[in-house]
Amino acid sequence: MLTATTQRVEDGQALRYRFMEMEDRYRKQALAMACALISLVxxxxxxxxxxxxxxxxxxxxxxxxxxxxxxQLDKVVMGALLHDIGKIGVPDHVLLKRGRLTDEEFAHIKKHPELGWMALKNIEDFKPISLIVLHHHERMDGVGYPGGLKGNAIPLGSRIIAVADSYDALTTDRPYRTARTKQQAIDELLRCVDVQFDSRVLAAFLDALD
Structure with missing residues (x-):
């Protein structure tokens, strides 16, 4: 009886180890695919x-x-890696323009979250993160895009990416402006708390930044 019980325990442990190995391979394959897609952008x-x-x-x-x-952490990271994948569908003359965009050109840019969602939603590995990508330009006050979602209706992963994306954009040189300092970028994020950004997410981001 003891031997049979011990065998079942060992079989269960072996099964768990095998599952963990399979899960690790899945994560590595999904990450490799994400990196390949991002390289296209x-x-x-x-x-x-x-x-x-x-x-x-x-x-x-x-x-x-x-x-x-x-x-959930893995989904957020993968969503962050792929958040701009929809820019593959934005025309070069808009994406690469060295200057401020016209309203018509900005309308093209605003399509990239939905284009990214469309590209990912039918790929089994990326289906769980497609909504995170779709909503990463929503705002807490409900005037973001593409869905005009408000507050906690916005997926948490999207709220996290919104803060991270904005900070990196602010602190990176662009053709039409120079990068802001770390403190200038932080001040801008704080100015938009609870309007554009989730206060709890922003507090966690700033804590991580320190």
Whole structure:
């Protein structure tokens, strides 16, 4: 009886180890695919090369401060890596323009979250993160895009990426402006708390930034 029980325990442990190995392989494969997709965006716009990786790093640190479990943490990081994948569908003359965009050109840019969602939602590995990508330009006051979602109706992963994305954009040189200092960027984020950004997420981000 003891031997049979011991065998069942050992079989259960072996099964758990095998599952963990499979899960690790899945994560590595999904990450490799995400990096390959992001390289397509970086090849088109070298000026913002590395942006998605930096946003993913900021998002991961913020999610850790918020205490997200591993499964949810992985989705946030993957969503951050792929948040701009929809820019593949934005015309070059808009994406690469060295100057302020016209209203018509900005309308093209505003399509990239939905284009990203459309690209990811039918890929099994990326289906869980497609909504995070879709809503990363929503605002807490409900005037963001594409859905005009408000407050906690915005997925938490999207709220995290919104802060990380904005900070990196502010602290990076662009064709039409120079990068702001760390403190200037922080001041701008704080100015928009509870209007554009989730206060709890922003507090976690700033804690991680220190």
């Amino acid at each position: 970086d090849l088109r716009d070298a000026y913002t090369g590395g942006h998605s990786s930096r946003v993913a790093s900021y998002a991961r640190a913020t999610a850790l401060r918020l205490g997200l479990p591993d499964g």
